[in-house]
Amino acid sequence: MHPKSCHKLEGQNLSCTRDDRELFAGLGFAVHPGQVLLLEGNNGSGKTSLLRIICGFREPDTGTVSWGEEAIPHYQYYSDMAYVGHLDGIKKELTVLENLKLSQALSQSGRLTIQQALDKVRLSGYEDTLIQALSAGQKRRLSLARLLITHNVLWILDEPFTSLDKQGITLMESLMAEHCANGGMIVMTSHHDIDLNGVDVQRIRLS
Template sequence: MEHLQPAMLEVADLYCRRDDRSLFSGLSFGLRPGQVLLLEGSNGSGKTTLLRILCGFREADGGEIYWSGRPAAESSYFADMAYVGHADGTKKELTVLENLRFALALSQPGQYGIDQALQKVQLSGYDDNPVQSLSAGQKRRLSLARLLITRNILWILDEPFTSLDKQGMELIETLMDDHAKNGGMVILTSHHDLTFPHLSLQRIHLDSCL
């Protein structure tokens, strides 16, 4: 029998309300190294809200989040997690290189150096370009480069395929695949049909968590 690692991230009985409406309740799941979790649901079902709770941007109305068996707030959870949302999270007045150096100064070094990461996301040669001069797709690629140069076990991605062409979408799938194969974990929302034939892909449909 295959021995499964214990869940590193555990969400227990999470509950959230918006105005007078319950977005989700009784939401529980675990995520182990090497796993990818896709959050699905109709518009307004609470996908982005759940990600914001997982990132600590918003408090849940009930339930707990554990990291390596400890409450998230009492563990290294927030240092081990990286978030890429709808906004690209970059400083528009700085160059590509300055943005990545700034991100690296706030985190532990990751698997790739800056030059390697830019090459990986196909932004080589854009080092000195101000971010405000980049296209929406290039800004999204820069956000991905930030993930590669910093050491974060858990990636939380809100619609990461937005503004990307087919090549860019394939790039993100490859990066997520590599991250999970190396023991990382990914939680994301997406309307893109994901296929990870060699990885453990979980799905949670929030419309069923009322």
């Protein structure tokens, strides 16, 4: 379980313009422990731009994003946050086990050991497999295992169901629900509706 924290993720009066087109303006949200913020909208509506602002990768045209009482980006935020984008963020020249050991070395240890995480995402037995030998779905499962072995209260997920089959989607939803039940928070984009077993899901629809 994550240590109890008064931290919340909050956005105030956010706006973003790209190529002289206003994607959104006056946008606000607050995400507390145990909650999910789901960003919805068609391609080009500004979902990824908003996600990048929340990650601290780009600045909003107006407004602020804060973690706890402090505006991002700052060290504690990046210590508490994990981002999984369209690319899985894994080293293709390494094995499954080597990738997970590298991730663990760069962060605080999470609730699960490497073996427990591999069991959870159904990659047990693939420890010595090189990444290029994995299917797209297996690479996505490995990116989920990286979340489970590191201590990050806030998960930021850009289309996390990409490349996953029906079984993989169900697995992803169960891991997300478990993360929230343990006091975690999630901000995500998705073209799929989600079923998180009673988790409080806020939605922002961008158009």
